Amino acid sequence: MTNPASVGLTAPRKPAVLIVDDAPDNLALLRTMMLRQGYQAFIATSGERALEIAQRIQPDLVLLDVVMPELDGLETCRRLKAHPLTARIPVIFMSARGETDDIVAGFDIGAADYIPKPLRMEEVCARVRAQLRLASGSDAQKEQADRLRMIVDSMDQGLLIVERCGRIQYANPACDRYLGYATDELVGRSLAELVARQDSYPDDCAAMEAIGNGTREVLIRHRDGGLRAMDLTMTPMHAADGQFVALLHDITHHKQSEDALQRAAMLDPLTRIANRRHFDAFMEKEWQRAIRNAQPLSLVVLDVDHFKLYNDTLGHAAGDLCLQKVAQALEAHALRPTDLAARYGGEEFVLLFGETPDIAASRLAEAIRTTVEALQLPNPRSPTSPWITVSVGVATIVPTQLDQIEQLFVCADRAMYAAKESGRNRVETALAGAAWETVRNAAMM
Numbered sequence: 552m553t554n555p556a557s558v559g560l561t562a563p564r565k566p567a568v569l570i571v572d573d574a575p576d577n578l579a580l581l582r583t584m585m586l587r588q589g590y591q592a593f594i595a596t597s598g599e600r601a602l603e604i605a606q607r608i609q610p611d612l613v614l615l616d617v618v619m620p621e622l623d624g625l626e627t628c629r630r631l632k633a634h635p636l637t638a639r640i641p642v643i644f645m646s647a648r649g650e651t652d653d654i655v656a657g658f659d660i661g662a663a664d665y666i667p668k669p670l671r672m673e674e675v676c677a678r679v680r681a682q683l684r685l686a687s688g689s690d691a692q693k694e695q696a697d698r699l700r701m702i703v704d705s706m707d708q709g710l711l712i713v714e715r716c717g718r719i720q721y722a723n724p725a726c727d728r729y730l731g732y733a734t735d736e737l738v739g740r741s742l743a744e745l746v747a748r749q750d751s752y753p754d755d756c757a758a759m760e761a762i763g764n765g766t767r768e769v770l771i772r773h774r775d776g777g778l779r780a781m782d783l784t785m786t787p788m789h790a791a792d793g794q795f796v797a798l799l800h801d802i803t804h805h806k807q808s809e810d811a812l813q814r815a816a817m818l819d820p821l822t823r824i825a826n827r828r829h830f831d832a833f834m835e836k837e838w839q840r841a842i843r844n845a846q847p848l849s850l851v852v853l854d855v856d857h858f859k860l861y862n863d864t865l866g867h868a869a870g871d872l873c874l875q876k877v878a879q880a881l882e883a884h885a886l887r888p889t890d891l892a893a894r895y896g897g898e899e900f901v902l903l904f905g906e907t908p909d910i911a912a913s914r915l916a917e918a919i920r921t922t923v924e925a926l927q928l929p930n931p932r933s934p935t936s937p938w939i940t941v942s943v944g945v946a947t948i949v950p951t952q953l954d955q956i957e958q959l960f961v962c963a964d965r966a967m968y969a970a971k972e973s974g975r976n977r978v979e980t981a982l983a984g985a986a987w988e989t990v991r992n993a994a995m996m
């Protein structure tokens with residue numbers, strides 16, 4: 552029943568009471584009483600007429616005589632309850648018969664109350680008042696429930712009501728999109744099952760405890776088998792002990808762009824190989840690992856020969872392309888997870904080879920040098936070669952806590968400059984044994 556007064560959208564209107572009785576005296580008396588109570592009063596002298604009026608005006612209450620010719624009160628009430636427009640209108644029976652069967656039958660078909668005849672007007676008024684109060688209360692409740700349902704149904708976030716052990720009691724329509732299951736398929740499943748976990752828990756309760764209260768980032772197993780990154784917020788429902796409201800917010804796109812940003816921050820934009828920042832961080836980790844495992848670490852520093860001439864002859868754009876090709880050739884030689892090729896700046900590149908002794912590193916450096924030369928990128932004015940070539944310095948160390956990364960760079964740089972000085976397009980290896988000790992001692996002084 553949509554009584555605008557209970558919705559609170561318009562000015563309160565007087566409750567409307569439909570009085571149905573085949574006795575005109577009764578009708579007149581009741582009508583007067585209802586008007587005096589401040590209600591609108593409508594009258595009908597037969598069941599058929601009552602049904603018509605009720606559908607048209609949808610009163611807030613019907614006072615219905617049981618004994619009437621043709622359509623009696625019981626049948627009228629049954630039809631009122633069967634019609635969607637009038638089903639929720641409270642009906643109070645009035646009957647002189649007072650027989651238990653009638654009273655029971657009346658309540659069974661949905662009557663709200665029963666008043667025996669002869670009518671005592673004060674009692675009639677009190678019962679009408681009570682029923683109107685009840686009806687307006689349940690209207691307001693329904694209104695509130697409808698509004699809540701509308702909000703939950705139209706939410707973009709997934710909302711679940713979950714028991715302490717993770718059993719899902721309710722899921723809103725957004726969960727379908729988030730998890731790939733229709734809402735009724737989710738009811739009864741365990742939320743813990745849907746959350747991908749690294750560790751194993753003895754049971755779902757333990758898993759739910761691990762998920763815990765508050766917001767955390769989780770990977771949700773979608774029905775299609777894929778994993779989706781989501782924020783899961785678990786809030787205990789104080790009104791329902793042991794139950795939680797779980798809110799799911801998809802952050803996959805956010806995570807993807809975050810990952811893309813992170814990856815971009817590690818790459819050199821021109822050559823798409825690692826940049827200096829990434830290389831330095833990688834070097835730091837490999838350095839510490841080499842100390843722990845007492846393993847050799849080799850650094851290769853590489854500089855393009857006569858690159859200024861190349862740029863001046865063929866233009867800066869061709870120079871950029873050349874650097875990209877050299878970078879690809881380098882990266883093709885950094886194959887292990889402990890290897891990394893990076894552009895260190897300008898036309899200078901570096902490669903780190905973890906767990907690689909000097910002989911193997913020199914061989915790798917030589918392979919890189921020949922690969923670049925074999926690219927046959929013409930460098931027409933180079934006095935060294937008709938092609939682009941590189942000068943390469945290699946340094947190897949088994950680092951200890953006493954050593955510093957800079958020492959290794961200094962050695963590899965010196966070797967690279969030595970390669971330049973001795974004619975370019977060659978590999979020079981720095982510091983074996985005593986020579987390395989000289990640098991090590993010099994660094995410690």
Ligand SMILES: Nc1nc2c(ncn2[C@@H]2O[C@H](COP(=O)(O)OP(=O)(O)OP(=O)(O)O)[C@@H](O)[C@H]2O)c(=O)[nH]1
Nearest residue numbers: 854855856857858859860862867868870871897898
């Ligand atoms: N096209 C291009 N050129 C660059 C880039 N970064 C540095 N260069 C150029 O690389 C050249 C390096 O020149 P130099 O340091 O004089 O050395 P070089 O000509 O290679 O001579 P050697 O190293 O002695 O063999 C300069 O002309 C820089 O402008 C870049 O990103 N793109």
